[in-house]
Amino acid sequence: MSHWEDTLIGTSRSFLQVKSKIPLLSRSRSTVLISGETGTGKELFARAIHYSGERRGKPFVPVNCAALPDHLVENELFGHSKGAFTGALVEKHGLFHEADGGTLFLDEINSLNLPAQSKLLRVLQDQEFRPLGSTKSRAVDVKIVAATNTDLRYLVETRQFREDLFYRLNILSVELPPLRNRQEDIPQLARYFVKHAAEEFGKNVVQLSPDAIKKLVDYAWPGNVRELQGVLHRAIALAMGNVIGCAEIDLPDHEVPRLVGTAVPEMTVSEPGGFQAMKAKVIDEFERAYLSKLLSSHQGNVSQAARAAHKERRAFQRLLHKHGLDRREFSAA
Ligand SMILES: Nc1ncnc2c1ncn2[C@@H]1O[C@H](COP(=O)(O)OP(=O)(O)OP(=O)(O)O)[C@@H](O)[C@H]1O
Ligand SMILES: [Mg+2]
Missing domain, CATH: 1.10.8.60 (Helicase, Ruva Protein; domain 3)
Incomplete structure (x- = not known):
């Protein structure tokens, strides 16, 4: 058995099902979209896709889109030419250049801003990119593996994520099952x-x-x-x-598990819209309750609350925004 297989522990049917797709995902030239809740192993899977295939001798370059400030995204991904802007004293290679021949892992792709989404779409379509301030495009051979821990379809519906990019990314997709399942x-x-x-x-x-x-x-x-x-x-x-x-075994006694378990019985199964609508509603209620509870136990401190939720601050803030929650309402003062 090769090394990458040893790193992925689990023999449940749902886990083996996704694990068995890795060689195929790795052979294909198409983009792969990995979705799954936080901590389900998305990055580990992305690495397995890279290291199980022909690109393994080339770089695996991870980039956390949520940690990139909006105004630096393009500079980081595509680099810039000398003199592209004040302070650009030397040419800088971007991550696409670094990953040439290998894999670029776009983690938390859901956090990518709209201008960067357009640029990324163009690279995926043309297999070439243009550094900031440069007049020439450069061809690249980069496999894109993207990960998201929020439902991209929802972001598409609410116009926070480009639909054409979503379809382009979603050609091959895997969903990692949560541990409780x-x-x-x-x-x-x-x-x-x-x-x-x-x-x-x-x-x-x-x-x-x-x-x-x-x-x-x-x-x-x-x-x-x-x-x-x-x-x-x-x-x-x-x-x-x-x-x-x-x-x-010290487990936190916050009420998340109980919340998940009790949400359904409280609702009627004749909810209009069927399973999907009901699931969306339960998730929505859960998110709201979870965020409120977390914010109040951290007195409205967003950084601390995000850390406790194992989420990037920016992604966490987006969630607060989605639910119309204002951190000031939870502060002690
Ligand atoms: N099936 C597995 N076997 C062994 N280790 C695993 C497995 N799944 C996850 N891990 C370990 O759990 C940790 C979290 O995994 P990983 O970082 O890949 O999750 P993630 O889905 O990217 O999380 P996040 O959404 O929070 O970024 C890592 O240390 C990883 O090595
Ligand atoms: Mg991750």
Whole structure:
């Protein structure tokens, strides 16, 4: 078995189904769109797509679109020529240039601003790009793998994301299932993370007790695999003996899991619009409740709340905007 397969832990049907698509996604020249909640393994999958194929000898270049300030997006992606603007003293190569022959991983593509979306669309169509201030286009051979943790279709509907770019990106797509929908993967993932953390902390073989495993399996994991990894890392760091018991598994007691579970029974199944409409409504209510709760427990501090939600500040702010929430209403003053 090659290395990339070893890094993707999980044997549930839904997980194996997406994992089995990797060689095909890697062989195709088309763009791949990976969607999934935060912490489900989107970047790990993007890397597997790159390292399982012919591009593996060339660079894998990750870029987090949410972390790029709007006015720098194009400069970062396409670079600039000398003298393109005041202060452009030397030519700067962009990430497209860096990734030539390899893969450009556009993480949180949902955060890309509209002007940059237009430019990206043009590169995807023409397989060439033009650095800022340059009159000449440059041909590139870059495989694009994009990731999103929000529903791009919703952003298309609300005109925050270009429809033509969405179709272009969505030619090949995979959706990573949330951890709560593949509970059977939890014990195996947990042992994997325990082993790694124990090695990292130079501890002897550490085991999870059966009731510790049960506690992990029963939790809803809103932060998915990353949250599981963090919880076990903490448990191992603090472990005194060789066995991790239930008491050493420290899970947050915020109400997210319960909220997810109870939202449906409160609604009537005769909701007009059927399953899709009801799902959208439940998600909408959940998001609003979650954001409000988080903001109030952080007294309206957006940076802290975003960190607690494992989201980029900008993406988090977009969510607040979507729900018309004003952080000032939650501040202590
Ligand atoms: N199936 C898996 N097997 C082993 N490790 C995994 C698996 N899925 C995720 N991980 C680990 O969990 C962590 C989160 O994964 P990753 O960064 O790929 O998630 P993500 O979907 O990109 O999250 P975000 O949306 O928050 O950026 C990483 O440390 C990754 O190595
Ligand atoms: Mg990621």
